[in-house]
Amino acid sequence: MQKMITVISNVLRGSATKNGAKAVSEGTRVVVSARTYADFTPQATFDIKKCDVHRLEEGPPVQAVLTREEGLQYYRTMQTVRRMELKADQLYKQKIIRGFCHLYDGQEACAVGIEAGINLTDHLITAYRSHGYTLTRGGTVKEIMAELTGRRGGIAKGKGGSMHMYTKNFYGGNGIVGAQVPLGAGVALACKYQGNNELCVTLYGDGAANQGQIFETYNMASLWKLPCIFICENNKYGMGTSVERASASTDYYKRGDFIPGLRVDGMDLLCVREATKFAADHCRSGKGPIIIELQTYRYHGHSMSDPGVSYRTREEIQEVRSKSDPISMLKDRMLTNNMATVEELKEIDVEVRKEIDDAAQFATTDPEPPLEDLCNHLFYNEPPMEVRGTNPWMKLKSVS
Template structure:
């Protein structure tokens, strides 16, 4: 039986905030200005119980997800990946922590920075890398790239900034309509929330979570799920205060709007993997050598998946016309790029 561990989160890890607030965030602190709305405090329980096996699995998954994103980085620089490629190196606590706070029947939808979530929600590393390489082994058979990766409980991978949020609301409405005891997490970032439409949700309660601490993320997600599914209190906004090490995409070095010193400071003081490693070592759950073996295994897993994806063939030209419509709902014909290019079903 796995041993049960208890930990108390810092009060800075999670706090209830009215969303109509001015939030000032630095690397170390978050301060809220005067708010336009009064809210009652509803902080989640700060005493957290986790098992040794769960913490070690979190560590393994975070290391594996980072290795996968690093592999994608290398493949892009080698010109084997073309087009768009958005990585989430530094944000592993959000994806892995989310997965450990929800159930397999819950749904997740996000934008194009989606590779770890796609794997954690039932996909494979080979499938993600194969999709980025444009190979038949890809999760969308090499025809979609990052913006078109799906599983039965993961709805993308969406190419339009913020467009996944109303889609997520639709998925959640279907869950409510069908009286399912499940919920949907619609993930989006800062650039999705800087339009006037976003202010229509000002009175939705929110919770701010340290997105660089995986235990805090897990606890915040579990609280949000209980709020929505068990207590039936409606939607809840979660803000994960996290930090991406790379630029917006592979074509953006990320050095024009922040300094290299800032990135290095975050890597050395706030890294989510290193933070979990400290928990594990301080609590005597694994030795340094055991953690190094997990790191080695993660690298081997990713390396093997990359080689298998690279060995997969590119899609056949006939596959251009497949997977567009659900089987049996195809139109009589489909036009291609040119006027004379027509495919009849």
């Protein structure tokens, strides 16, 4: 059995005597502790919170199996999202990131849990709090940070900013409140039309939940039995307004009426993962759309212009951090069940911090896109065309 032996030596040296002779060391104190690395628990089963259900005979399981490898990967990804957002906060306050910027820290279990419940060949579209999903959908920290600072190496070549990032099968980051929901249904329609057994996860916040276009989309998705998982990330506040003041009914998982729904603990990664798997099976079996309400919480304000403490107290935020933090919850589960060591998780933390620092360095030194890139990529696979009105003294060509 492999063991890591930690030896801490404390040698107490004596000073020289008056006649110049050296004193013998008073002694050596050795503390030995053994840590077993070969006997990690490879997987464990956890009890998770039961989901509230609407128009369903049964919901997701109330137990979830977590392997050590999954746990370490989930932990790393959530820490990366957390640290990336904290770095974005710092760069914004230094006026290196400008314009709109909506941070995701506190909601990491939603993005990572959803991704763990679907396939990369499935599709996803969300609103403007999109940095975490850009990462889980295959973007890199370097590309995301460079996009935030408007640099050429950004994931949208510096022309999209915080709200408009894209990867394969990920359709953004969308700035118009609720407008991504009908787009997501359109992607789901394409999945059904092509018969590829894929689905679309369509996300929106509680602040968008009263938009009329969402209910129109529910209707069409239900009539056409589209493979669409509608997910409301209910972080309790639409901008600075609490859900109780904004919605006559805060049971967002029931708002589809004729569409089945689930209300899920969005701070518990395993709850989110199991609910997403359940919903994905529902869609793939041809039963049509399903709604998930993820009850979550954001630590920052709505955007960087919102301090986040004028409509809620610091004590409320701290209470969520201390009792329901998604990263702490996963960490405690893994440590309690001997699935990892404190040292191992600290090592991941150090690696993540370095990755974030390196990405921030790139994002502040990479050049901005040149003017001639302004009109590029207006259309897909079109020959160059002249773009008028960009500058009265210059004619630019678009390049696809």
